[in-house]
Amino acid sequence: MVLTEVPRGKRVVIKQCSQLHPLIYRRLNDFGINEGKEIFYKGKMPFGGPCFIACKSQKVSIRHCDAQCIEVEAL
């Protein structure tokens, strides 16, 4: 499943995120968010606005369309 399908507040592991725009991929990598990492889907803004995720006590916001490129599996 992709990140946006995850229920709010659930822990998941990233399976695949190479579909992301290279810039977004690199920036998330800087935060230590890449394949195999455990993340938290923390919610989203209305009208298809950005969502925010947490990883190792840091919070990052990305757009809905980018979150759809992140394939995850439940822990």
Place this chain on the structure above:
Amino acid sequence: MDIAILGNPNTGKTSLFNQLTHSYEYVGNWSGVTVEKKVGKLRAATGNLIDLPGLYTLSPLTKDEKVASTFLLEGKFDGMINIIDSSQLERNLHLTVQLLEYGKPMMIGLNMMDVAKRNGLAIHIHQLSQQLGVPIKPMIARKGKGCEQLDAEKMKAPSFHLQYDDIIEEAIQQCESQMPAKMKHTRWIALQYLEGNEVVQQYLQQYVSLTWLEAWMKDTEKNVKIKHNIALNKLIYRTRETYIEELLKENMITSLLKHKASSETIDRVVTNRILGIPIFLFVMYVMFQFTFDWLGVPISDLVDGLISGPVTSGVEAGLQWIGANAFFQSLFIDGIIAGVGGVLVFVPQIFILFLFISFIEDSGYMARVAMVMDRLLEKFGLNGKAFIPMIIGFGCNVPGIMASRSMEQEQERHLTTMLTPFMSCSARLAVYSLFTAIFFTSHQALIVLSLYVMGIVVALIVAKILSITKYKNEKSLFVIELPPYRIPYAKTLYRSTWEKGKGFVRKAGTIILAGTIVIWLLSYVGPQGFHVPIQESFMAYVGKSIAPLLSPLGFDTWQAGAALITGFLAKEMVVSTLYVLYLVPNTEALHVVIGQQYTALQSYSFMVFFLLYVPCLATVATLKNELPNTRSMLFSIALSFAIAYVLALCVYQIGRLLGF
């Protein structure tokens, strides 16, 4: 001795900088605050401290991240302080490893030890220091604890060596043998090149043949792909990641004590699905209420009373006592005091606005604003981060434009740069305050708000048009870190407010003062000689020459024309000019004269035109630096002028038809 500070964004670099240097510098809490390298004198008087923009890794994605790599390659310095957020060790150490590979004398400042402790982290500092081969000092930069331990004398060059895969090690050796003999940091340069650091790649291409480098890079990439089936830069990243994980396993103890972060609770409210935008609008409303009604205007009135009362009469008495002639009396009273005083009156309001902007920046709310506004801005071809330069632009357009450097996409950055001058800066506030106090006494805040909103709406429409025409090739992107909330320290707030606001005070003493004297002279001298009636002065001729252009907009007086010309030097200059040209001693008298000469509609049309007509001189200089070429800058100015003219024309003509 010159020491550079490097570290991730939001790790307290700038706080440390303030602690270690005398000069007051500007502190911020999101990734774009330190926009160029800043230099301060060390308190210990042993040298200079250089503050570089925050970055996560040396390979740059944004313009401000390029500053650090360029500095490491070309800057002259003796040592580095790497400041680390101890509650985010793992992420921060990626940069540390790259700096250790660079090999200059270095020291690590382990910041935010209090936060780490609260989160249940304990770190074996001594052991970690031995393993990395450089001194590590625990500290809490915001409170100034432990900063004094960062003694440049104790820095030492690290004996650090991280072993990469054999293919990479061999590639490094091949590359080193190609480099000129005098080149330093060869291992680091080779590694950064392989990792894809553009700045380093461009640098090395000056010394080593491009064909060789390309073949070498391609070979290495291919060999890594065959052996490990991953990309070269990923292999480098993984090697560091594994090393850091090992390091932390040995040196960091995470206790089960889980601290419930207050950030969570605040975020649940301010980034709430439904309440997020209303809360942001409410924050803006409170900010403007304080700037005007609640605090700003009362203080400004006090200052005005002081200037037009005791100061003017004091100077008058002084001038008579020393027997100054009419020329000097007029210069001081009608020129300097009226002109500069007219601007100083608004300084309290400007400071209050800056205080609020500093608070929003330092608290960590700014990143949330970007997130809350992203969806709206996406519709106009921008991303949420573009809102940060706009809010800062409310204070002053120049730092606003500089703040857009933290945007990843170049075209989005250029677009944001062009839009920021539409934001109504605090200098423009001085003019609105003057006119609304005359014509719109009962709806002052509403009228001013309408101008701010107009600036934003124009910016968004322009963004939409430009993003589907001139800047259509790049996809808009958005990714931002939401830093933990921090209650800004009073001292920090005071410093950053003063840092931003002092520019206005300085401007009043320099450019406004000089400009006022010139304007006064030009209004005192005419083709017929000295002390001519003001209608026959040079200033009147200049004003009259452009007045016909402005008459369709409703304000064809030569004073308005002259004021708009001087407004290009600094927006608040318009107020000084009006004081001088209407030959009035104080605000009340000016209110009466202007009240007689214009109608409410004409004054509103004037304010609309003035909001947009041309960025001030300082902003134009910044635009020239930040936009790709002079043509873009000229385009930006011409666009503002055209929009201002059309809008003011519509306001006046439609208003007249409606019978205002």
